[in-house]
Amino acid sequence: MQLAVQQALRGGPATYQNPQVGAVLVKGGRVISQGYHHRFGGNHAEVDCLTKVSPQQAVGATLYVTLEPCCHVGKTPACSQRIIQAGIKHVVIGQLDPHKIVAGKGRDDLLAYGVEVTQESGAAIENLNRHYNWFYRHQRPWITLKTAQTLDGKINDQVGKRSRLSQEAAQRDSQQLRSHHHAILVGERTLTTDDPQLTVRLRALAHPPVRLVTVNRSAVAVGKQIVTDPSAETWLLARQADAADSSFAANVHVVVGDWTPAAIADLCAQHGWQSLLVEGGSHLQAQFVASGLVEAWVSYISPQLWGGTALPAVADSKLAPTSLQFEPVTVTQLGADLRLVAYRTGVA
């Protein structure tokens, strides 16, 4: 199963919006084939694995697969039927698929045809598709708050001017973090102060994260990189309609509404965006903290102190403090910076 997990990880963000899945075929105590889900629309892991052996070899073998095989005909034929037809004797499943189109039905299909099915779960399996699992279990996106801050928790030392905090290693890492989320969100002040591109510049992605920006009116986005750069979809979450709403290119969408964290989570759910990375600023982070819609916290800490009136990473003068509890933090040194990663207590 460990081998199957390693296979699964080869998929990475290319499987969007499918989960990462790996499979290993074992016969007579020997691994005879390995496979994984390469990309959205491509072969599922089980099929990738089975196509690498002859029909005779597969008969009577045991298939280890990190996720329950699907039982529906979609972009590809149902895996459960493919497994049954191949004469696989025993399937070891890492976890059941929380997607309601499968949700135990793949397993039941195998059992109905006399295939032995057992389960071998664990943290490595669960973490393979943390966002996917969360999304289909809770019908809302996994939400990560991300900041780049000083030792004293500041993100900006001068109103209206961009502060560069993280060094190269941390910047590269935060691009990786983006690539593992389906949507990235910033607030209007971050848009006007930083004019960020909000793209993954490390590598070309077939499905780059969509860019969400909360604004009062869409006019504020005219000429900004998130609308002039065509490499990803942009959604302007506006409080009020504006003449500029219809002035943007086809990859830019304007939606008018009361964009609370819950409403933003709903929008993500409607579009199947399984994970949301909130990159700031201060007020937007505070709204998510106050709403309780937070599954993970990632902060890149630069060894500096700013003090005084510098802008805190999370603050809002109108929101009462709350207390969200997290599991113990994982720390990684990235050049001179630290990365702190914490998961909300009890999330699964």
Next chain:
Amino acid sequence: MQLAVQQALRGGPATYQNPQVGAVLVKGGRVISQGYHHRFGGNHAEVDCLTKVSPQQAVGATLYVTLEPCCHVGKTPACSQRIIQAGIKHVVIGQLDPHKIVAGKGRDDLLAYGVEVTQESGAAIENLNRHYNWFYRHQRPWITLKTAQTLDGKINDQVGKRSRLSQEAAQRDSQQLRSHHHAILVGERTLTTDDPQLTVRLRALAHPPVRLVTVNRSAVAVGKQIVTDPSAETWLLARQADAADSSFAANVHVVVGDWTPAAIADLCAQHGWQSLLVEGGSHLQAQFVASGLVEAWVSYISPQLWGGTALPAVADSKLAPTSLQFEPVTVTQLGADLRLVAYRTGVA
């Protein structure tokens, strides 16, 4: 020399206000004695080491000592003369003593009497007496800012009420941190909100850190633990004189003045307090950051998010942000909490 460093560390805060010093006597390639400075007023390390061997054994031996031997007669006779009289052939010194009463004169004394002197320095030696070295090199205390904060850099979630953040391991560690400083400083709001004892409760110290509190008038301290608890000296740094000034017990001193960070550092220098631990609150930390009088930062981070109007660890609405740069941070897991320790870039 490594052995001598280990010996030195056995002294700990008991050597207050002397440095920690260790010594090892080697003859014929064998360690024949080890010693250290046990406590203020007690034998210096060299003497502790020499008294454990017979006069014959010491003759012709090599003495490793982490700090330059003293050459003045104080509470104990001059070590340089003791070494010369013992017939030591070679002294290996870890570092010269920055205290102006020694400052190379101990070494010169040995050389003048024909003792061979060499130096073996290094970070372990320097760190043995980081505060002592800093104090005598710069004539002002080593200043550490300490906070207990959330992931989003908050120290208090409700005005006027104490917030308990750190768990037991971090609390114990912060007591250790206190024991390694000569003075502890808090501001008036911390006094009135937390009513802290500001003592080292881990163990009995012959010279516990003095407690400094900046107040507007001393009346605010009446009945507070820092004045009712007699186990350490307390200095009330008041902006204005008050009728309460003469109402306190003998261990409580009231000094009236304009208590800027520089003025507080001067007070420490006058009293030979080599190190100052600033424990908050928010405004006091911000004043030290703005003044640049910061050598180290220690934060205990609790895995929580508070957001909203919770009080930031370092903030002041009237002080412009500055940028103090630190070396890469050292992180230690303490139960569910993290300890971050950072030293200012270039301090030595």
